[in-house]
Amino acid sequence: MATETTAAAQGHVSPLALEEAGKCVDTHGGAIGLPQLCGEWMGNQVFWLVVALVIIFFVLSRIALPRIGAVLAERQGAITNDIAAAEDLKAKAVSAEEAFNKAEADARTAAQAIIADAKAEIKGDLDEAMAKADAEIAAKAAEGEKAIAEIRNNALANVTEVAKAATKDIVAAMGGKADAKTVNAAVTARMKG
Template sequence: MVSHLEDDDMATQELPIQEEIAGQCVDAHGGAIGMPQLCPEWMGNQIFWLAVTLIVIFLILSKIALPRIAAILAERTGTITNDIAAAEDLKRKAVEAEDAFNKAMADAKAEASRIVAEAKAEIQADLDVEIAKADAEIAAKTAESEKAIAEIQEGAMEAVQTVAKDTAKEIVAAMGASADARSVTDAVNARMKG
């Protein structure tokens, strides 16, 4: 221990050497002699504490830290995968919903046009019936009217004939000639036909 110190210069010899502090590797001022890295005195201490430290770090890492971080990372990967799957599911559902909506829309449109067509047909049928009834009534009324007209006409003709006969008789009589009724009637009839 002391041998190294004795190698030292005379200046240090004058100072009281504190052998408790000054080991092989430290001079009397507490300064390093050479490279402290090569001091064999301290190596045991360093190796011992290094071993303790490494074991502690290893236990902390392998028991707590690494499994936890691995779990966090796995959980995150899982969450991301799930979220992507859920997003795809939702997208698919949206597409399905859109399809369903379109289908319902098309159905509704078809239904609506069907109802419209049905209503139209019903109305048309009613209308046809009514028209037919009306036509029949009109026809009946027309026939009646025609009959009435024909009757009236006939009546009128007869009246005209009667008037014409009478008038012709009167005229003939007035003119002083007596005409026989039959010839007057024939003449009027012939005239009327003409």
């Protein structure tokens, strides 16, 4: 701070005067007004800017941008290929699934046919066996019926015999004279009724 005071004491030049004189910095190296408006520096800035821009432009257009473009295109190609391959595999998987489904459906139909055949066969056997059994049962029943009819007929004949004998005896016991022919007719008529 001491230098500042001495400089001021020595007669500080006003910033405005310096600016009018075309100076951009004061005696201490500080800025006067806007350094951006200092014409003294502009040529230098423009020169180095043009140099920088030309370098950047050539580096970008000759090396960097074609390289990045190629890398991106290559990646895009790889992705497209991979997607195509994936789609191929997916189609294969779908067709494999279809084939499997078809095979399964076929197997199912075949199984159904086998079941139906087996069922029909079993039913035929069963029907046959049933018919046989029915016939046997019918034969047995007919035999039985015949035996029963025989037994009944015998029984009826016996009963008639017994009734005739009893009637004769009863008539005789009552003191009547039993005519065998009349008694038989009367018993037969009663038995019918």
